[in-house]
Amino acid sequence: MGEFELIRRYFQPMAARLATPCLVLGPGDDCAIQRVPAGNDLVFSVDTLVEGVHFPEAYPSRILAWRALAAAASDLAAMGAHPVCFTLAMTLPEADEDWLSGFAEGLADAAANFGLALAGGDTTRGPLVLTIQVHGTVPEGRGLLRSGAEADDLVCVSGCLGDAGAALEYLTVSNPEDDVQSVLQRYHQPQPRLELGHQLIDVASSAIDISDGLKADLGHILAASGVGATIRAADIPVSSPLARLKGQQAVSYALHSGDDYELCVTLSPENWGRLPPNIRNQLTVIGVVEREPGLRIQGWQGAAGSNGFDHFRSMS
């Protein structure tokens, strides 16, 4: 199967099915064309996933496609952006039809779930590497940045943290119990917080998605904002399966492993007080922003040194 045939068979039907009026021209020409509504900015992010680095070898293609698009879409959530479309650049070792049809199915599922149209792409023979760029829009000048956190703001996270990190320990378990299944699901099928992110525009003072672990990602907010924070280990929300792990294992997952794609945001106590219950219920306050730089974690005696996922260090 040639490149053009592969695109024709697997990706053009998907592009047609996911079309949106904002995508004036989809795949098939030299470029795609997107119309950005007046009063809005274009928001975009690119993410690469490499076999053996970001996902295990022989990982099911259907799940891989979902995870790849979820990871990219999560960056839109962190900006409060409305999702619009994405491009997919893919190198793969062979045009295996089973693999490709699974991949296309997972991608179409995820794209429909996240409201992202397929705008274009490139497919080449090579090692298995996926690069996805997602596009969204935000009202002009109102995208959520990492750099707006101020002293006395509350530090909040969405959902529960650490499940996806814990899942890595269970990936090879056959016939997993219900508990483990729910943890695995968080790894295989993450749900980017697109709606919540969008609702936090004009509310949060800063935001990031947790892809490298809370410690590293909150660290990015603090560095970008020129502030510090104290958080309480006991307040970090973890799922009930994780809560049953011994010692500080659950908190360690939450602090150091990514792939949950929850949001970490800061907001003023006033804005927290004004949040409608349906938004507040999705967030947990875990600490407070302070003038003094650095991240202090009360009730945490974990090993020093681990600081999130750094792609070059992790392989060296």
Place this chain on the structure above:
Amino acid sequence: MGEFELIRRYFQPMAARLATPCLVLGPGDDCAIQRVPAGNDLVFSVDTLVEGVHFPEAYPSRILAWRALAAAASDLAAMGAHPVCFTLAMTLPEADEDWLSGFAEGLADAAANFGLALAGGDTTRGPLVLTIQVHGTVPEGRGLLRSGAEADDLVCVSGCLGDAGAALEYLTVSNPEDDVQSVLQRYHQPQPRLELGHQLIDVASSAIDISDGLKADLGHILAASGVGATIRAADIPVSSPLARLKGQQAVSYALHSGDDYELCVTLSPENWGRLPPNIRNQLTVIGVVEREPGLRIQGWQGAAGSNGFDHFRSMS
């Protein structure tokens, strides 16, 4: 060197140097933010280059960076788009400082030449694969498409074709003669036709950049437009070094090998007649669009079957 350090050292200074007001937020946050001026559409294209497929192993990183950005920018030229910014997703086997500084230099050079700001990216350890997405703008609804060619339109190409294809035969020549040097230059440092493409808005009825060879790329225009064409082999412009090759070798390069990144456009005889000399001088009429589907090449007895570069077929 970790991922963050690598970005800080090589790509952040470049991003700062190439900044443009349309890029509201560059690298360093979850997303980049681009403002698309009112009355304009966003135009974008993604291209992947794989070591050993699109460029030779141990290819100099400075030249690689230029070629990669030129190939991507050429798609903007083919739409008549004004260049704005790009993202770079890169997997590389090791953070070699010589390689990286050469790459960053070549990329900054090319970016400044083409008017593209660095908006963001992703770097990961893996096999050497580059994915570049370029962004441009066109006045709303006026992007040059492949699908507008009509019977009786003239078929034109810019510059000379085939040099980059011929260069592949000479890549390992040491101390090349002047002739060969000029041909190699076309391969190593292609110049996307950004200005010409922009000037052809509202003039050309269709356009494509020649990345896979004239035969394949003109074929894309004809298929997208539902028409055919007859071109004359003798009218295909080739450089003087290529003109000295035996038999139909030069025409064969022009028809079947890409990487020149010239434009192929169609336009009505009336529009051709009205073209200012400075634009007309950059184009050569090589044939005419016809109702009958298919591409006919007068004065060409070359081998059938070769039909441009298809990434999966080419490796099988």
